[in-house]
Amino acid sequence: MSKHTITLTVNGEEVSREVEARMLLVHFIREHLDLTGTHIGCDTTSCGACTVSMNGAAVKSCTVFAVQANGATLETIESVATNGDLHPLQEGFWEKHGLQCGYCTPGMIMSARHLLEKNNNPTEEEIRWGISGNLCRCTGYNKIVEAIQYAAEKLQQETAEEATQ
Amino acid sequence: MIPAQFDYHSPGSLEEALSLLEQLGDEAKILAGGHSLIPAMRFRLAMPENLVDINGLTDLDYIREADGWLAIGALTRESALEESQLVQDRYPLLADTAEVIADPLVRNLATVGGNLAHADPANDHPATMLAYGAEIAVQGPGGARTILIDEFFTGLFETSMAANEILTEIRIPEPGAGSGGAYLKVERKVGDYAISAAAVQLTMDGDTCTGIRIGLTNVSPSPIRATEAEKVLTGQVLNEELIEVAGQAASDQSDPSPDLRGSVEYKRDLTRVVTKRAIAKAVERAKGAAS
Numbered sequence: 402m403s404k405h406t407i408t409l410t411v412n413g414e415e416v417s418r419e420v421e422a423r424m425l426l427v428h429f430i431r432e433h434l435d436l437t438g439t440h441i442g443c444d445t446t447s448c449g450a451c452t453v454s455m456n457g458a459a460v461k462s463c464t465v466f467a468v469q470a471n472g473a474t475l476e477t478i479e480s481v482a483t484n485g486d487l488h489p490l491q492e493g494f495w496e497k498h499g500l501q502c503g504y505c506t507p508g509m510i511m512s513a514r515h516l517l518e519k520n521n522n523p524t525e526e527e528i529r530w531g532i533s534g535n536l537c538r539c540t541g542y543n544k545i546v547e548a549i550q551y552a553a554e555k556l557q558q559e560t561a562e563e564a565t566q
Numbered sequence: 567m568i569p570a571q572f573d574y575h576s577p578g579s580l581e582e583a584l585s586l587l588e589q590l591g592d593e594a595k596i597l598a599g600g601h602s603l604i605p606a607m608r609f610r611l612a613m614p615e616n617l618v619d620i621n622g623l624t625d626l627d628y629i630r631e632a633d634g635w636l637a638i639g640a641l642t643r644e645s646a647l648e649e650s651q652l653v654q655d656r657y658p659l660l661a662d663t664a665e666v667i668a669d670p671l672v673r674n675l676a677t678v679g680g681n682l683a684h685a686d687p688a689n690d691h692p693a694t695m696l697a698y699g700a701e702i703a704v705q706g707p708g709g710a711r712t713i714l715i716d717e718f719f720t721g722l723f724e725t726s727m728a729a730n731e732i733l734t735e736i737r738i739p740e741p742g743a744g745s746g747g748a749y750l751k752v753e754r755k756v757g758d759y760a761i762s763a764a765a766v767q768l769t770m771d772g773d774t775c776t777g778i779r780i781g782l783t784n785v786s787p788s789p790i791r792a793t794e795a796e797k798v799l800t801g802q803v804l805n806e807e808l809i810e811v812a813g814q815a816a817s818d819q820s821d822p823s824p825d826l827r828g829s830v831e832y833k834r835d836l837t838r839v840v841t842k843r844a845i846a847k848a849v850e851r852a853k854g855a856a857s
Contacts, residue, residue: 403572403573403574405574421571422571422572422573422574422617423568423569423570423571423572423607425568425569425604425608428568444567444608445605445608446601446604446605446672447757449669449671452671458645458674458675459670459671459674460671460674460675461671461672464600464601464604464605464672464675465600465604465675466574466597466600466604466617468574468576468619469597469600469619469621471576512670512671530670531670533669533670533756533757534668534669534670534671534672534756534757535671
């Protein structure tokens with residue numbers, strides 16, 4: 402059994418911890434860093450509740466060892482709002498009732514954020530495709546899709562306003 | 567679910583990775599995307615004593631055409647295939663395959679090399695690479711060698727690679743004039759393995775099929791080609807009846823196991839259908855490309 406000291410940037414802050422090789426990234430995030438917004442849903446790489454951004458890509462943190470994140474840049478749901486202001490995605494989930502129990506929401510938002518970074522004007526089909534690695538057992542997905550559409554429109558407006566300033 | 571304990575190694579070069587494998591022998595597993603291995607470790611179906619993490623070998627991450635081949639580095643992520651304009655434009659069979667592997671989150675980490683080296687007949691790339699007639703480049707302590715895809719899969723989770731070798735590159739022959747391909751997969755839901763899937767790559771001269779290779783997913787103990795279906799079509803003027811005969815031949819050659827995805831009869835019949843439809847789509851694309 403090997404132990405390793407890992408250093409990585411999490412939500413803009415550098416952290417350094419000693420971890421057992423077998424520690425999964427999701428456990429590291431929740432138990433070592435106390436960032437419990439990242440959820441564990443299925444433990445079988447199916448549900449996407451544990452989705453975080455690692456080096457700019459949305460990944461299931463239950464299927465990465467913490468030691469693999471050495472040197473990485475990690476972003477979790479806690480980084481999405483800025484100074485207490487909701488991100489357009491969070492606002493969209495609020496406005497469009499994109500959540501019921503809320504368990505899948507952090508993962509949904511992290512996947513949707515990755516999708517919108519790559520494609521700022523996705524079709525409904527592209528949105529459904531983009532979140533197809535995330536399971537929701539409450540909403541039937543329609544409200545989630547609307548929430549992401551809301552966010553896409555708002556982000557486009559913001560970009561347009563910035564361009565005219 | 568917590569995996570069993572292991573020692574972790576993170577080599578910075580291929581040479582270092584090879585020397586670790588040599589030194590650790592059968593007690594080591596290679597960790598690439600990890601999206602088959604880590605779930606297996608969590609269930610303790612796999613309990614390797616050592617993991618050799620090759621994610622640091624970033625020079626194995628590329629997609630490029632050279633010398634008549636499409637060369638794909640073993641560490642290329644599935645999402646990179648999916649987003650590659652080159653793949654979308656010239657390798658429709660590969661593009662079809664990349665977008666139905668697992669789900670988008672998994673594809674951000676899962677690798678092409680891992681999908682093949684794992685040799686799971688339920689994985690999608692084995693059938694596709696069988697259809698392409700790909701070559702697998704591996705590196706061992708004695709140097710590099712190339713394995714033809716037809717000789718690569720030797721059984722369930724078994725390949726002709728030695729334990730001290732690393733898969734480094736997948737080579738797909740560049741498509742010739744009049745060629746086309748398609749991958750057709752039926753799955754219960756996104757992220758599941760195929761109930762059955764067919765990969766077809768063919769070359770058309772007018773309405774005559776001058777060459778065809780067909781791979782099947784998840785309907786046999788190890789990845790297989792539907793060679794009988796290939797024989798039905800090779801050198802023939804294709805029509806609906808003949809494609810039906812080929813679909814039936816693929817079905818007859820399949821050897822699925824019953825599971826929660828369906829009975830043997832159902833999977834066999836589905837194999838007939840996906841094979842037929844993949845052939846039809848490949849023909850359509852081949853003709854489209856030729857015109």
